[in-house]
Amino acid sequence: MNPDLSKLQPYPFEKLAKLKGAVTPPSDLEHIALSIGEPKHPAPVFVLDTLRTELQRVENYPTTKGLPELNQAIANWLTKRFDLQPVDAAGQVIPVNGTREAIFAFTQAAVDRTKSNPLVVCPNPFYQIYEGAAYLSGAQPHFLPCLEENGFNPDYAAVPANVWADCQILFVCTPGNPTGATLSFEQFKELIALADEHDFILASDECYSEIYVEGHSAPMGLLEACAKLGRHDFKRCVVFHSLSKRSNLPGLRSGFIAGDADLLKPFLLYRTYHGCAMSVHTQLASITAWGDEQHVIDNRTQYTQKFRGVLETLQPVLDVKQTDASFYLWPKTSINEEEFAQQLFAQQNVTVLPGSYLSRTVDGINPGAGRIRMALVAETNECIEAAVRIRRFIESL
Numbered sequence: 001m002n003p004d005l006s007k008l009q010p011y012p013f014e015k016l017a018k019l020k021g022a023v024t025p026p027s028d029l030e031h032i033a034l035s036i037g038e039p040k041h042p043a044p045v046f047v048l049d050t051l052r053t054e055l056q057r058v059e060n061y062p063t064t065k066g067l068p069e070l071n072q073a074i075a076n077w078l079t080k081r082f083d084l085q086p087v088d089a090a091g092q093v094i095p096v097n098g099t100r101e102a103i104f105a106f107t108q109a110a111v112d113r114t115k116s117n118p119l120v121v122c123p124n125p126f127y128q129i130y131e132g133a134a135y136l137s138g139a140q141p142h143f144l145p146c147l148e149e150n151g152f153n154p155d156y157a158a159v160p161a162n163v164w165a166d167c168q169i170l171f172v173c174t175p176g177n178p179t180g181a182t183l184s185f186e187q188f189k190e191l192i193a194l195a196d197e198h199d200f201i202l203a204s205d206e207c208y209s210e211i212y213v214e215g216h217s218a219p220m221g222l223l224e225a226c227a228k229l230g231r232h233d234f235k236r237c238v239v240f241h242s243l244s245k246r247s248n249l250p251g252l253r254s255g256f257i258a259g260d261a262d263l264l265k266p267f268l269l270y271r272t273y274h275g276c277a278m279s280v281h282t283q284l285a286s287i288t289a290w291g292d293e294q295h296v297i298d299n300r301t302q303y304t305q306k307f308r309g310v311l312e313t314l315q316p317v318l319d320v321k322q323t324d325a326s327f328y329l330w331p332k333t334s335i336n337e338e339e340f341a342q343q344l345f346a347q348q349n350v351t352v353l354p355g356s357y358l359s360r361t362v363d364g365i366n367p368g369a370g371r372i373r374m375a376l377v378a379e380t381n382e383c384i385e386a387a388v389r390i391r392r393f394i395e396s397l
Contacts, residue, residue: 007135011128012357019338019354023346032386034374035351037177037327041248041302044295050285057280064277065268066095073290074256078241082224085232091261092234094268095278095286098253099207099240100129103171106238106257107133109270110201111168119163122171123154125178125358125368127205130171139168143360145367152181152330156190164198175208175219178358178373179330180323188225195236201263207242207255210296212325214304219325223259234259245327246296247289254278254286303327306376306383313387317394329374330355334397337372347396348389 016035025031065071068089075089087093096102111118111134120134124143134141142163144154153176170191174183183191195202204222212219226234242255257264271277278286307322310329314320320331333340337354344350353375355368376383 002136004135004138008132009128012353015357016341016351016353019342020345020351023342025345025349026347029349029389031349031351032378032382032389033351034376034378034383034386035353036377037245037375038250038377039245039248039327040377040379041299043248043252044289044292046292047247047249047252047285047289050288051281054281054284057284060280062277062280062283064272066093066278067280067283067287070095070283070287070290073287074258077290078223078258081218082221082227084223084227087258088261092264093256093258094264094271095254095256095283096240097255097276097278098244099205099242099255101253101276102240102255102257103127103129103203103205104133104136105271105274105276106203106267107137107139107169109267110263111137111139113138115166115168117166118168119166120169120171121159121163121167121200123173123176124360124362125355126171127173127177128358131360142167143362145362145365146176146179146181147367152176152179153183153187156187156194164194164200167198167200169201169203170195171203171205172222173205174221175206175211175323175325177205177208177326178328178353178355178368180208180326180328182219182324185220185225185228188220188222189229192225192229192231192237200236202237204237204239206239208245208326209241210246211300211303211327213307213322214300216325233261236260236263238263243286243289246299248299249289252282252285252289254282254289302380303376306380309380309384310374310376310387313384313391317391327376329376330371331374332371334394337368337370341372344390344393348393350386350389350393352390 071089071093074093075087078087118139119142120139121142122130123146131141146152238259244250341354353373355371356366359366359368
């Protein structure tokens with residue numbers, strides 16, 4: 001077996017299950033999970049109707065490149081959402097089975113193992129697939145701390161030149177998981193310049209881009225920044241998007257990668273051997289989802305209500321702030337984050353995720369220590385009830 005498999009760490013939820021297994025929650029309180037970033041809002045009915053109508057298309061093999069109609073629907077959405085020149089649906093878009101699959105596969109295809117010390121640079125805390133994809137591609141992950149004093153984004157100016165020299169892929173996550181932090185045009189401009197200078201790929205995970213509080217500006221995307229710089233070929237840049245969060249369709253496993261056609265062409269070759277074509281009925285359902293914005297607006301309204309209710313309840317007793325975007329909160333805890341999560345479950349039957357489970361300790365610092373991640377994915381009344389219980393727990397400390 002591949003010896004690099006031994007480098008993979010347990011997923012955060014394995015650690016959480018062990019932590020919770022040591023205590024027993026009160027039986028008179030219904031469990032409320034704020035730990036897993038799985039949307040709980042109903043899936044759009046019109047998407048489900050398309051799935052049912054087109055189910056017989058399971059009789060057909062799908063193509064890896066995707067239906068031209070789906071690629072065009074994605075290109076149209078990208079063009080409108082990020083104010084781009086018309087995106088080339090044939091060359092600059094590939095449908096994928098969710099961002100996890102695509103991020104992992106793209107890393108395998110993009111890393112040049114013949115070069116010494118290849119690095120995949122990523123934020124810390126982070127979505128764990130960046131780390132696993134790096135190890136199994138033959139590269140090493142290099143973590144950049146996301147601290148409050150830098151707006152929960154890495155301090156890219158502090159990264160040593162030798163790291164950039166060995167970097168092959170820089171992953172950014174905007175809006176961030178778990179911090180909810182976003183990148184500005186100036187920050188994207190800086191990163192694009194670094195990618196040009198050191199010849200690495202800039203890969204932006206943007207699967208939370210459509211979840212933000214009403215009245216706030218929509219988060220900027222990497223391709224949008226490229227367009228503002230006149231880089232309509234998106235040189236060295238790719239983005240990942242998904243219907244999971246935008247459209248409450250996590251089980252559909254539908255998303256896309258878009259960007260530099262010179263990078264997507266060899267990636268498509270990799271995918272033809274990878275055997276990961278999206279089923280035809282899923283592609284047709286995805287077309288309907290990418291073509292509608294009203295359900296996305298309605299979705300944001302629900303998240304806005306949850307943020308307001310939860311923050312109003314918790315801010316008097318907890319150091320917690322509205323995040324830039326995403327459906328996460330990233331509060332500080334007054335006690336050790338594992339103890340906080342365990343005792344909250346034991347006393348109030350509410351599950352949150354210790355921030356240290358989403359981070360790695362580098363030079364003695366774990367950026368997730370002393371924090372928890374709260375995913376406001378349950379229905380509004382459940383989220384507010386969870387906030388009431390968390391406040392009760394904090395007041396008992």
